[in-house]
Amino acid sequence: xxxVHIPPALRKYTQGQEEVAVDGANVRDLLxxxxxxxPGIGERIVDDKGAVRRFVNVxxxxxxxxxxxxxxxxxxxxxxxxxxxxIAGGR
Amino acid sequence: MGAASTLLPAGAQLAATRRAAxxxxxxxxxxxxxxxxxxxxxxxADCPGVELWAKAxxxxxxxxxxxxxxSRIIGDALARGDLGGDRRLLDSTSGNTGIAYSLVGAALxxxxxxxxxxNVSLPRKQITRNYGTELIFSDPMEGxxxxxxxxxxxxxxxxxxYYYPNQYANDSNWRAHYDGTAPEIWAQTDGRVTHFVTGxxxxxxxxxxxxxxHEFNPKIRCIGMQPDDAWHxxxxxxxxxxxxxxPIYDESALDETMWMPTDEGWDMSERLADxxxxxxxxxxxxxxxxxxxxxxxxxxxGETGVVVTVLCDRGDRYFGPMKWEKHxxx
Numbered sequence: 001x002x003x004v005h006i007p008p009a010l011r012k013y014t015q016g017q018e019e020v021a022v023d024g025a026n027v028r029d030l031l032x033x034x035x036x037x038x039p040g041i042g043e044r045i046v047d048d049k050g051a052v053r054r055f056v057n058v059x060x061x062x063x064x065x066x067x068x069x070x071x072x073x074x075x076x077x078x079x080x081x082x083x084x085x086x087i088a089g090g091r
Numbered sequence: 092m093g094a095a096s097t098l099l100p101a102g103a104q105l106a107a108t109r110r111a112a113x114x115x116x117x118x119x120x121x122x123x124x125x126x127x128x129x130x131x132x133x134x135x136a137d138c139p140g141v142e143l144w145a146k147a148x149x150x151x152x153x154x155x156x157x158x159x160x161x162s163r164i165i166g167d168a169l170a171r172g173d174l175g176g177d178r179r180l181l182d183s184t185s186g187n188t189g190i191a192y193s194l195v196g197a198a199l200x201x202x203x204x205x206x207x208x209x210n211v212s213l214p215r216k217q218i219t220r221n222y223g224t225e226l227i228f229s230d231p232m233e234g235x236x237x238x239x240x241x242x243x244x245x246x247x248x249x250x251x252x253y254y255y256p257n258q259y260a261n262d263s264n265w266r267a268h269y270d271g272t273a274p275e276i277w278a279q280t281d282g283r284v285t286h287f288v289t290g291x292x293x294x295x296x297x298x299x300x301x302x303x304x305h306e307f308n309p310k311i312r313c314i315g316m317q318p319d320d321a322w323h324x325x326x327x328x329x330x331x332x333x334x335x336x337x338p339i340y341d342e343s344a345l346d347e348t349m350w351m352p353t354d355e356g357w358d359m360s361e362r363l364a365d366x367x368x369x370x371x372x373x374x375x376x377x378x379x380x381x382x383x384x385x386x387x388x389x390x391x392x393g394e395t396g397v398v399v400t401v402l403c404d405r406g407d408r409y410f411g412p413m414k415w416e417k418h419x420x421x
Contacts (some may be wrong), residue, residue: 007232009321009333018232028136044322055324055353084210084231 002030002060002075005082006041013041022081027058028071030081045083055086120198123158124271126150128279128399133366134359134379138386140395144280144403146272148400150370153194154187155404160295161191163267164256165201173254179204179225181246181253183238186215187404188258188293188328193222204253206242208234208373214410236335259293259337268299276300276399279308285396286389288314288349288381290328290374294340296401301344312346318351318382324357327374327403355380360406378403 001021006014014020023035024030047053050071058065059082063071075081076088116122127150131143148156168174179202180192189205196203203224207215209339210231219226227245229238239259246255258264276284288302293328294315301313318325321333328351331340342348353373360376363369371379389396 005232007322008234008236009323053324053353054357082232085234085322086326 001077002079002081004030004034005080007083007085010041010044010083013038013044024075026069026071026075027060027065027069027081030075031071035065057083057084057086059084115223117213118198119152120195122152122163123162124267125275128276129367129369129402131363131367131369131379131382134362134383135386137383138390141389142397143379143382143386144397144399145369145375145382146276146399147402149375149402149405151191153191154176154408156296156401157187157191158194159267159271160258160261160264160293161188161195161389163270164258164261164263165192165195165199167263167266168254168256169199169201173256174201177202178254179252181206181242181255181307182258183207183229183242184258186211186408188217189224190222192217193219193224196224197222200319206238206245208238212409214408235329239335248296258295259335260339262339264293264295265299265302265339268296270299272296272401273303273307277304280397280399282307283397284308284311284399286312286314286385286398287400288380288385288398289378289401290316290325290351290381290403291331291340292327292329292374294329294337298339298341298344301346302341303397305344312385313344314347314349314385315342315345316349316351316377316379318377319352324350324353325377326409327372328377329332349381349384351377351381359383364406369402371402372404372406372409375402375404 001023004020004022006020013030022030022034024033031042031045045056052058059072060075061079127147128144130141130145131145135143151158167326174180180196181204183206189207192203204227205219206223206229208231209228216226229241246253251358287300291297297315304311304313318328318330321330323330356373356377359380360371363371363376363379377401382398
């Protein structure tokens with residue numbers, strides 16, 4: 001299980017929870033499982049082609065997945081995963 | 092203004108008093124405002140019969156529309172005696188306002204402290220620090236609202252140390268546009284402006300400009316644009332239904348609200364650079380996308396119009412992090 005940090009604008013999908021525990025060997029699987037547990041949140045993070053939306057940053061253990069293997073980036077048990085809007089964030 | 096000019100209609104009077112760009116000034120602050128109005132000739136081709144124009148706010152000395160509010164806020168606070176001596180100006184900002192405060196503070200010798208989300212880009216931290224500004228960081232997960240909350244707390248705890256102008260609640264913010272942006276647009280279009288549309292951040296631009304334009308001509312339609320969702324990527328703009336609503340926001344000053352998807356704004360930023368040679372930020376892109384929508388609605392009805400919007404800043408303020416900077420946000 002990884003711990004996923006949910007930003008305020010998406011907490012309506014997690015019943016207000018700031019952190020949720022989600023399984024997944026890589027980011028793609030993890031986001032799929034996140035959608036299964038919290039329907040509707042997935043399409044806010046990835047677009048209809050399955051890519052992470054341009055204005056969304058996903059971090060695994062403080063590393064931006066765009067600078068790693070993108071959706072194939074491995075997620076280990078206990079990793080912290082953060083979903084952060086790029087606004088006020090340099091993109 | 093000569094006596095004869097009082098006989099001219101309001102539009103011609105303002106045109107007669109239009110100031111040319113000064114060739115030399117005593118202070119950098121004299122260069123705030125009086126920005127050029129640029130015609131968007133290629134975007135305009137999407138809406139035949141309608142003119143699209145944009146205020147080039149990146150021409151302000153701090154590089155953004157925020158120079159207007161910051162210089163007015165600080166000027167008014169000095170005049171009231173709220174600033175002066177060792178008292179620091181403390182405010183929250185997602186970026187451009189911080190740069191503007193830093194510029195004005197450096198020009199006038201006013202010490203500045205800024206609260207910003209920790210994940211603002213490195214160049215912004217560097218720019219404000221170079222003006223001598225002190226930075227305090229708030230939780231990146233809580234965004235600009237988190238910065239507001241922390242700034243309020245610090246100001247309440249140390250009222251003698253800090254003057255907290257709160258741009259979201261400060262009348263000097265919208266007045267900068269009431270006295271500057273709006274009469275400039277009126278003069279630069281010779282009173283022909285029919286529509287004004289711009290995004291809502293603090294709401295200072297839309298509220299101040301709309302109030303004054305409606306005084307010039309109540310038929311001018313003023314449209315406030317907001318991101319279409321709480322989860323958006325239009326930096327500097329607010330989705331009010333899910334945000335702290337700025338106290339200066341006055342919906343009655345607006346004729347209409349438009350909801351803008353992030354992708355439409357981002358796509359227009361790219362198109363502006365490619366087709367108009369205007370490399371601007373995403374909020375400027377969203378503003379032009381909104382102006383284009385207004386223009387297309389008019390063209391579909393076979394109507395003409397003069398639609399004006401705002402180019403808030405330049406795109407080089409938003410370069411993404413380089414690979415070697417990948418740790419910069421956390």
